[in-house]
Amino acid sequence: MSPADDPCIGDVSEGHILRAILARTPAAEHALLGPGDDAAVIAAPSGSVVVTTDTLVHGPDFRLAWSSAYDLGWKAAAVNLADVAAMGARPTALLVALAVPRDLRVSFVEGMADGLRDACAALAPGCAVVGGDLTVSSVLTIAVTAMGDLEGRRPVTRAGAEVGDVVAVAGELGQAAQGLAVLFGRFRDGDDPVPVDPAQLAAGERLALNAQLRPVPPIGLGPLAAIAGATAMMDVSDGLAIDAGRLAAASAVTIALESRALGADPARALAGGEDHALLATFPSDGPLPPGFRAIGVVQPPREDAPVTCDGIAADPAGWDPYRDWDATAG
Amino acid sequence: MSPADDPCIGDVSEGHILRAILARTPAAEHALLGPGDDAAVIAAPSGSVVVTTDTLVHGPDFRLAWSSAYDLGWKAAAVNLADVAAMGARPTALLVALAVPRDLRVSFVEGMADGLRDACAALAPGCAVVGGDLTVSSVLTIAVTAMGDLEGRRPVTRAGAEVGDVVAVAGELGQAAQGLAVLFGRFRDGDDPVPVDPAQLAAGERLALNAQLRPVPPIGLGPLAAIAGATAMMDVSDGLAIDAGRLAAASAVTIALESRALGADPARALAGGEDHALLATFPSDGPLPPGFRAIGVVQPPREDAPVTCDGIAADPAGWDPYRDWDATAG
Incomplete structure (x- = not known):
């Protein structure tokens, strides 16, 4: 044009x-x-x-x-x-x-x-x-x-998780953060961002970049989780460790995660935000709704550890390279 | 602090x-x-x-x-x-x-x-x-x-005005624009705005400044107008001439205003925006609801003149000193 x-x-x-x-x-x-x-x-x-x-x-x-x-x-x-x-x-x-x-x-x-x-x-x-x-x-x-x-249902807040519930997630964890790492690591000239050169990208990096730039959260699974009896739910925008901590605080419980359920890179899954996965808790006596996978259980509150991974307190520091990034240039 | x-x-x-x-x-x-x-x-x-x-x-x-x-x-x-x-x-x-x-x-x-x-x-x-x-x-x-x-009522759109309806308004017309004129005329150092010095303001200017900085639109009269049978309604944000033209276009009518109903400065009332008065049309066979005053009548559409004042086509140019004002300084 x-x-x-x-x-x-x-x-x-x-x-x-x-x-x-x-x-x-x-x-x-x-x-x-x-x-x-x-x-x-x-x-x-x-x-x-x-x-x-x-x-x-x-x-x-x-x-x-x-x-x-x-x-x-x-x-x-x-x-x-x-x-x-x-x-x-x-x-x-x-x-x-x-x-x-x-x-x-x-x-x-x-x-x-x-x-x-x-x-x-x-x-x-x-x-x-x-x-x-x-x-x-x-x-x-x-x-x-x-x-x-809400189609007649009660809203699913962050506050309803019960001890013994299954902790489950639908959607990606850490993909968008990996995409952001690719951008910050490889497509900058000094402090200035430069356009992405697709020739420099491996297939996995392309997926990660798409997850960062055009995320595909599992929107339709939200109502499905509510219908299936989710006791608490939230979207993971700042990273699993931070957001699970918020759900734990609202519900007065500890969320105990298992690293083997967090994919190939559990550290990135715990820290990386912006995938907008759905984190939910469900009663343990029923099947999880389609699209959700178990990643842990709800335990009584441990004051020192609202979120644990393999029993050890999870570091709540999310990973945000935009933080302190100059907001006026580029 | x-x-x-x-x-x-x-x-x-x-x-x-x-x-x-x-x-x-x-x-x-x-x-x-x-x-x-x-x-x-x-x-x-x-x-x-x-x-x-x-x-x-x-x-x-x-x-x-x-x-x-x-x-x-x-x-x-x-x-x-x-x-x-x-x-x-x-x-x-x-x-x-x-x-x-x-x-x-x-x-x-x-x-x-x-x-x-x-x-x-x-x-x-x-x-x-x-x-x-x-x-x-x-x-x-x-x-x-x-x-x-809407408390069970139908929404009052811009599209329902009927020929013969009374055109009425609730709230101020032109006060906020007068306040803006005071700011642009008196409280600048070159292109830069400077704080208002209250000692320089007459009582009327103080009211106008308040209307610009802290407008008091007649919010409660909106539902009242709907209950009273308003056929069309909108808020006057860009000036009476412009906004009445929008209502006229949506309803396929001409809005015929009378200058003697527009206060001491009809030109400013027609051109000045930001008061957020309510402009509405009502059937002519009933009383206007409290807070509304008649300012004209709805006539069959005149292609050359969606809005008239005393029978003459009204100039739709609103008055906006912020337009083209440098958006980065001050």
């Missing part, structure tokens, strides 16, 4: 941009009133709505040298859908607040819209963007709000 | 900051599950939820030289509550996604929380912050999502 056909955000009206986005977004099945008015109206047939918000900021959360517009839209949707799924709810609608630099091309925003749409279609069919807001900022910022329906 | 007692955001954990905010935020009446889990759960007793999002970005939308932390929290709540009210719904809950500079003080975020809390208490009792997200960004950004309940 020539620049003339692809104007900068600052050179066209908000209405023009919103129409371009909406043309790429399907009507939401659950929207009683879609975009275009002061607010949208979403069906909440079971009398409540699950709601969460999560923001991606250029610098701390992503770099344009590494993420495409499509990647960003996809990831912004996926991380929010995972929080809805982690309550045992089915996602129904997204709101997207974009703050974008004035010199960004309209095609970039369209690419984000495509990523948002495709992530919804792939991970949470029936869920779609029902509204949003567009402002100008020197820092590209994507704040997504996701809503979901 | 000494700096030692008031650390920078970048020097404390997200958990510390969120606890500081939540300590200042009352429990939300409509929250079945409040902050602290992967998502909140909000009651939606009538089987649907009204939802909207609006973002304030430092530079295009506000300047720290002019707005206090409390002002920002208040305004971020008010502008979103107004969008919910404009559907005829009662606000139930807010989500707040903050992206803040690393060197911002925790007390600043607490001040925003106070402003959010007080705006809810004053404008929409029962509504409160139920969740949010905190990230680091070099540009202070506040993205609020507001939810509301």
Whole structure:
């Protein structure tokens, strides 16, 4: 597309941009009133709505040298859908607040819209963007709000794990962190990120990079876990050791993990975040729902060790190379 | 407070900051599950939820030289509550996604929380912050999502105005724009904003400044208008001429305004935005609900003039001094 056909955000009206986005977004099945008015109206047939918000900021959360517009839209949707799924709810609608630099091309925003749409279609069919807001900022910022329906069930919080329950997980552990390690280790020029050269990647690294840039959390397994009787659930965003510690604290228990259940690299599985796997506890007297695998058991609280691995207190320090990374360059 | 007692955001954990905010935020009446889990759960007793999002970005939308932390929290709540009210719904809950500079003080975020809390208490009792997200960004950004309940009513959209209806408004028109004119006209050093000197302000200017920095939209009148049979409604955020044009387009009518109903300065009332007054149309055979005043009538569509004032096509150009204002300085 020539620049003339692809104007900068600052050179066209908000209405023009919103129409371009909406043309790429399907009507939401659950929207009683879609975009275009002061607010949208979403069906909440079971009398409540699950709601969460999560923001991606250029610098701390992503770099344009590494993420495409499509990647960003996809990831912004996926991380929010995972929080809805982690309550045992089915996602129904997204709101997207974009703050974008004035010199960004309209095609970039369209690419984000495509990523948002495709992530919804792939991970949470029936869920779609029902509204949003567009402002100008020197820092590209994507704040997504996701809503979901509990379909008559009680929400599955972090607080219900019982001693004796099975600890289980659905989805990847450590893949996204491995992808981030590839980016920080190999695709930088000094402090500046440089575009990924696919020729430098082994097949496993390609998978890890995809997990980092376009995560595929098991959204549909959230409601399934709730139906199967999950006593507690959360999404693993900051690493298994940190997040299991949060579940342990909320439930006043200790989560005892077994390293042999954590794959080829248990240390990375414990420390690496951003896969948005679902961590849940289930009564021990029934089968785990499809997609979940046992990784430990719930034990009485040990004050010195809310999370153990093979009986030893797990180090709760997650691994976040973005921390202290200069948020203004690149 | 000494700096030692008031650390920078970048020097404390997200958990510390969120606890500081939540300590200042009352429990939300409509929250079945409040902050602290992967998502909140909000009651939606009538089987649907009204939802909207609006973002304030430092530079295009506000300047720290002019707005206090409390002002920002208040305004971020008010502008979103107004969008919910404009559907005829009662606000139930807010989500707040903050992206803040690393060197911002925790007390600043607490001040925003106070402003959010007080705006809810004053404008929409029962509504409160139920969740949010905190990230680091070099540009202070506040993205609020507001939810509301229709209490069994149909949403009042922009599309229902009928020829012969009375056009009415509740709230101020042009006050916030006058306040902005005071700021841009008198409290700058070259291109840089400077703090307001109260001694330079006449009483009327003080009111106008308050309307700009801490707007008081008539939130409670939104549900009242719906109950009274409003056929169309919206909030006036970009100026009466622009927004009445949007309502006219959605309803395929012309909105015929009368200047003598627009106060002492009809030009400013037509052009000035950000008061978040409620613009609504009502059947002509009944009384207007309390708080609304007639400003015109709905006429058959005139292609050349979706909005008229005293029979003459109104100029839709709103007045926005922030437009083209350098978004990086100040």
